[in-house]
Amino acid sequence: MDKRDDQPKPGPEARPLRRQRAVPAETPQGAPPPPPAAAPPGYLGQEESARESSGKDAGKRRRTDRRRPGEAGQGPSRKGKRPGQAATPHAARSGALRLLAAVREGATLAEAEGTLGELSPPERARARRLAAATLRHRSRAEAVLAPLLVRRPRPETLDLLQLAVTEMLGQGEAPHGAVNAAVALARAGGPKAKAAAGMVNAVLRRAAEAQAVWDAAPSPRLPGWLRSPVVARWGEVTALAIEAAHERGAPLDLTPHGATPGEALPTGSHRLPAGTQVTALPGYAEGQWWVQDAAAALPVRLLAPQAGELVADLCAAPGGKTMQLAAAGARVTAIDLSPQRLALVAENLARVGLSAGMVAADALDWRPEAPLDAVLLDAPCSATGTIRRHPELPLIRDGAMIPDLVRLQARLIDHALSLLRPGGRLVYAVCSLHPAEGEAQLDAALARHPGLRVERPDPAQWDADWITGAGAIRTRPDHWPDLGGLDGFFIVRLIRP
Numbered sequence: 173m174d175k176r177d178d179q180p181k182p183g184p185e186a187r188p189l190r191r192q193r194a195v196p197a198e199t200p201q202g203a204p205p206p207p208p209a210a211a212p213p214g215y216l217g218q219e220e221s222a223r224e225s226s227g228k229d230a231g232k233r234r235r236t237d238r239r240r241p242g243e244a245g246q247g248p249s250r251k252g253k254r255p256g257q258a259a260t261p262h263a264a265r266s267g268a269l270r271l272l273a274a275v276r277e278g279a280t281l282a283e284a285e286g287t288l289g290e291l292s293p294p295e296r297a298r299a300r301r302l303a304a305a306t307l308r309h310r311s312r313a314e315a316v317l318a319p320l321l322v323r324r325p326r327p328e329t330l331d332l333l334q335l336a337v338t339e340m341l342g343q344g345e346a347p348h349g350a351v352n353a354a355v356a357l358a359r360a361g362g363p364k365a366k367a368a369a370g371m372v373n374a375v376l377r378r379a380a381e382a383q384a385v386w387d388a389a390p391s392p393r394l395p396g397w398l399r400s401p402v403v404a405r406w407g408e409v410t411a412l413a414i415e416a417a418h419e420r421g422a423p424l425d426l427t428p429h430g431a432t433p434g435e436a437l438p439t440g441s442h443r444l445p446a447g448t449q450v451t452a453l454p455g456y457a458e459g460q461w462w463v464q465d466a467a468a469a470l471p472v473r474l475l476a477p478q479a480g481e482l483v484a485d486l487c488a489a490p491g492g493k494t495m496q497l498a499a500a501g502a503r504v505t506a507i508d509l510s511p512q513r514l515a516l517v518a519e520n521l522a523r524v525g526l527s528a529g530m531v532a533a534d535a536l537d538w539r540p541e542a543p544l545d546a547v548l549l550d551a552p553c554s555a556t557g558t559i560r561r562h563p564e565l566p567l568i569r570d571g572a573m574i575p576d577l578v579r580l581q582a583r584l585i586d587h588a589l590s591l592l593r594p595g596g597r598l599v600y601a602v603c604s605l606h607p608a609e610g611e612a613q614l615d616a617a618l619a620r621h622p623g624l625r626v627e628r629p630d631p632a633q634w635d636a637d638w639i640t641g642a643g644a645i646r647t648r649p650d651h652w653p654d655l656g657g658l659d660g661f662f663i664v665r666l667i668r669p
């Protein structure tokens with residue numbers, strides 16, 4: 173679910189995001205250089221391996237950047253502040269509120285980074301953490317606040333209340349600190365926010381006593397357009413487990429290319445705790461590893477590229493999978509619609525000392541000179557498999573883009589098959605939990621292409637829980653519960669007749 177709006181070509185991925193005015197309080201619905209400011213992958217692009225600057229993200233960021241200081245959220249006006257200038261005592265909280273306000277306007281957290289202009293790197297990191305936690309636990313804060321609010325506050329005030337409740341009850345922040353900060357931020361806001369300072373104070377003092385309500389509240393629900401197909405496919409218990417996994421967030425996964433920190437996972441990725449500062453890890457500058465969710469590393473593992481094989485990576489940017497293919501010794505051509513995003517692939521390959529051919533083009537228009545041994549199609553998708561790392565996605569997306577995405581994915585599958593030699597293999601992958609983009613997409617491709625067959629994963633090499641009846645790999649956030657979960661991906665290996 174991350175694509176570009178600097179692309180001249182209209183497509184489903186360029187569809188404007190749904191504007192969401194507010195998180196309903198009454199329904200529980202709900203660094204650079206090293207590594208990427210994590211913009212959600214899939215629909216807008218994939219952040220897992222590189223500094224992220226997807227076209228759509230970039231466009232969104234530009235729009236966000238154009239906001240006047242202070243416009244995006246509550247808190248002291250940034251008017252007159254210059255980068256590096258001392259920030260207010262509540263700079264990180266104020267930054268978190270600007271991020272939350274931008275999400276209410278339809279931006280992703282990565283796209284809203286521009287609102288944090290004056291904050292120091294540690295303050296920015298804290299602002300990001302606070303905003304993400306507020307989004308991740310929003311149903312709990314709503315449950316705490318609902319009985320304490322006589323009427324629904326303005327959206328900015330609700331953000332402030334939810335942030336403070338999350339700090340107190342979800343993060344163990346001392347109530348007096350969180351309440352005082354919230355009151356100070358309300359007072360520093362405009363006249364309406366100021367008028368709410370007394371209410372903020374009274375409500376938060378009572379909320380501080382509601383730990384039991386917080387603990388008993390459910391995890392945020394998936395939005396209906398996603399929950400219904402998830403429940404239909406895997407059942408209510410699994411939907412609840414996915415929602416709980418989304419609330420827990422995601423650890424940091426690295427794909428090794430040399431000495432790599434972290435605990436080795438069964439699939440070869442290395443895992444570090446959530447919140448690990450990537451810039452502080454050894455080996456980044458030396459290209460010993462790259463950031464990539466453990467599930468995102470699986471499509472290339474299933475493709476099993478061999479040294480010297482001719483392989484195309486049709487939707488390559490920012491290049492996590494291109495690096496895996498090149499590291500295996502394949503002769504890789506990386507294609508991406510966005511020249512800006514393709515530049516990230518080149519940058520990432522250079523950092524890890526690998527190389528690939530680069531083509532900025534619509535994959536649907538590209539043909540190689542000779543038939544290919546293998547194609548990787550990591551298709552544009554809803555990115556609903558990455559909600560653990562992008563808790564804002566359920567609030568800023570709706571299901572309206574799914575039919576267009578499904579049509580585009582089908583066209584890309586058909587085109588990818590036409591590039592292969594007979595017996596060549598296509599790995600189709602999406603970081604989506606929506607069966608229309610995965611399981612149903614496979615059924616439709618098999619129906620369209622007589623003789624096309626699925627090559628099942630070797631059960632000795634793959635987690636049996638992930639192998640579907642049709643012979644694909646389906647990962648979900650509730651898988652690997654003891655290891656910290658993994659993103660939701662659908663991956664299948666197809667053999668051209």
Ligand SMILES: C[S@@+](CC[C@H](N)C(=O)[O-])C[C@H]1O[C@@H](n2cnc3c(N)ncnc32)[C@H](O)[C@@H]1O
Pocket residue numbers: 174175176185213214215216217218220221486487488489490491492493494507508509510513533534535536550551552553
């Ligand atoms: C899911 S991301 C790819 C992530 C990448 N495979 C990785 O592992 O880092 C989808 C990418 O598809 C690209 N894309 C979307 N439509 C395309 C098309 N018609 N042709 C080529 N690339 C396209 C987007 O620009 C985006 O970079």
